Amino acid sequence: MEPDDRNYDPLVGRFLSPDNFVQASDFTQSFNRYSYCLNNPLAYFDPTGEIAWFIPVIIGAVVGAYTGASVQSGTAAFWDWKPDAWKGAIVGGLLGATAGLYVSAAIGATGITVGNAGIVATKAWGVTSTALQSASLNMGFSAISGQGVDGMWKAGLVGAASGAFTATGGFGLVKQGFFGRLGYQAIGTSARSIGNNWAAGKPLFSKVTVGVGPVNLTLGKGQKLLQWQNNIGNIAFNTIGLSNLAFGGGKMSFDWKHLTPSYYGGVMEKFSQGAMGAHVIMGSESDVKLFHTHELHHIWQSRSLGDAFLPTYLMQGLSSYLIGTDFIDSVLEGNYFETQAYGQFWWP
Amino acid sequence: MKLLKYIFYLLLIIAFPSCDKSYEISINKEFNGDLNFQCGIINTKCRALGKRDFVVEQQFKLNNRITLHKDSLQIWYNSNSIPFTLTINGEQIQNTSSTHTTDFNLILRFYVSGGIKADDTIFIKTNGFLYCLDTSINLDTIKLYLVE
Secondary structure, three states, X not given: OXXXXXXXXXOOOEEOXXXXXXXXOOOHHHHOOOOOHHHOOXXXXXXXXXXXXXXXXXXXXXXXXXXXXXHXXXXXXXXXXXXXXXXXXXXXXXXXXXXXXXXXXXXXXXXXXEEOOEXXXXXXXXXXXXXXXXXXXXXXXXXXXXXXXXXXXXXXXXXXXXXXXXXXXXXXXXXXXXXXXXXXXXXXXXXXXXXXXXXXXXXXXXXXXXXXXXXXXXXXXXXXXXXXXXXXXXXXXXXXXXXXXXXXXXXXEEEOOOOEEEEEEOHHHHHOOEEEOOOOEXXXXXXXXXXXXXXXXXXXXXXXXXXXHHHXXXXXHHXXXXXXXXXHHHHHOOOHHHHHHOOOOOOO | OHHHHHHHHHHHHHHOOOEEEEEEEEEOOEOEEEEEEOOEEEEEEEEEXXXXXXXXXXXXXXXXXXXXXXXXXXXXXXXXXXXXEEEEOOEEOOOOEEEEOOOEEEEEEEEOOOOOOOOOEEEEEOOOOEEEOOEEOOOOEXXXXXXX
């Protein structure tokens, strides 16, 4: 092979000049700048080998920030921008950076390693993409709620922080046993809801969601402890599982170490080839049992990000699809949340 | 507007539950099989989650003493040796060898970073792994294929 940009010597299996970028600083093989595809060319491929994934993200952020500030001020002439143009710049910057992620994937930028099963996300890509996609989603929901730019820029920052917290396992908290995982969930949910109160212009502690295992509690003056609005995902999937138990001939078990119900058998046996682990574990009996640990990782991811988890998961998968792998493989497998659930970058 | 937001959330959640697809794995081009040998019967099944996480499940029904030598087991994919864990009746074994006289369930688990493609082959080399009494049982190399 002889890529356009750098010559490759097949006899020694090395490029003749070093790569300009260390694509993934969390992966030691990346520091060998003469190697191809992390020294594993049979499992990975690198279409161009040149543009690092964060370059389109930075370009997107800069272009987005400029555009956002211009829209906020009603003019592209930066000397005429309004004093609060920075709010538009934050909203535009976050949206532009998110768009840059998709550009990175579409052009096959480096640092997004691609295997037979789709993207096997590096930690840097995974944390950044989760933070940006969570930011964009939170801004989207802020916009739907009619909060305007004043709410959106705050919602963007809250979403980014919340996404980064989840993607890093609460900066390692998730590895600290049962109480570490409960803390990961409680901090993830409460910080996000306090942040969203700030974005909505409400008193910070007026309504605080605190996830405790399978339920999200609501704290705050005059608030009911249990509110369906804060448990949509939990209610939806437990309803499916309990219906299967009551009417479909299914079974149920409860993992006390993770406070997690599993639903399997019955109708699920006929319709499921696999398992799922957002909010509850469900699927065919053999898969639920064989892949229980994998699904538990999804349980805690979904508990930290709450009902924003599945939309963020979908966005992660779509960015993988742009790199040109099979749609199902991309969405279901080429996804940082999946890489984590296989035990990479998280608890074993 | 609030209700619309919740309905939108619900639709997103229901429409896209993060299903992890599992795949059937054929063992030497068969989906499962019984191996009859002097010390009993081994029933083998294999399944993969998302083309990356492989689980080989073996049920040993014994009528005599067997010994397993973990160090003799090797898993290869694309000329790369793949690390694995071996679990017997739910307990991960660390020792190089273990002796058994009663029925047990063995799970061999390994993870292929980057995944595999349909019809790719994973080789499990088993020479010297299984001894019936003190005689080595030659299982040859087990070949696993992912079936889509």
